[in-house]
Amino acid sequence: MASYSSLSRRSALLLVTGFVALPATIGGAAEAQVITVHKDPNCGCCSGWVQHLRQAGFTVTTIDTAELDAVKTRLGVPTDLAACHTAQVAGYVVEGHVPALALTRLLGEKPDATGLAVPGMPIGSPGMEGGTPEEYDVVLFGPAVRGPYMRFLGGKPLG
Numbered sequence: 001m002a003s004y005s006s007l008s009r010r011s012a013l014l015l016v017t018g019f020v021a022l023p024a025t026i027g028g029a030a031e032a033q034v035i036t037v038h039k040d041p042n043c044g045c046c047s048g049w050v051q052h053l054r055q056a057g058f059t060v061t062t063i064d065t066a067e068l069d070a071v072k073t074r075l076g077v078p079t080d081l082a083a084c085h086t087a088q089v090a091g092y093v094v095e096g097h098v099p100a101l102a103l104t105r106l107l108g109e110k111p112d113a114t115g116l117a118v119p120g121m122p123i124g125s126p127g128m129e130g131g132t133p134e135e136y137d138v139v140l141f142g143p144a145v146r147g148p149y150m151r152f153l154g155g156k157p158l159g
Helices: 009-025 044-055 068-075 100-109
Strands: 034-039 059-064 086-089 092-096 115-118 135-141 146-153 156-158
Touching: 034 044, 034 068, 044 059, 044 100, 068 086, 092 100, 100 115, 100 146
Parallel strands: 034 059, 092 115
Antiparallel strands: 034 086, 086 092, 115 135, 135 146, 146 156
8 A cells, every 4th residue: 555655646636636535425424513502491393403414414503592582693594594493503603494405505605695595484394204294495594695595305415
């Protein structure tokens, strides 16, 4: 086996890049991220969303609070994008039942934005399973950006 000192710069870069990219493709990016979720202690759908994130490989810390409106205001969640819980991960705000797939994409792309939101509580979104799934948008929002980031039917991405 060749030692590191005998590798070309290109080979070393490919080697390092391959090892860095591999965990991201198998969930390593999720495992490296701690998500802090602010939620009502009595909300079952919030707990369902937390479970969805854990199953996707994220490390989740929950903070039960009756002061969710103050948290949303402090973190800059627009009123029309509000949902039942608010989270923070890697400097981003995550509002509502955002699927783990959208979070993983956000963390990989690192857009210049405040975060992602799924306004309301769409049936079939993570934590809101049961009934006939609805189509819904995951919205990318921030001071200079606002619009659809991904579209889902229940927990499945569309397009």
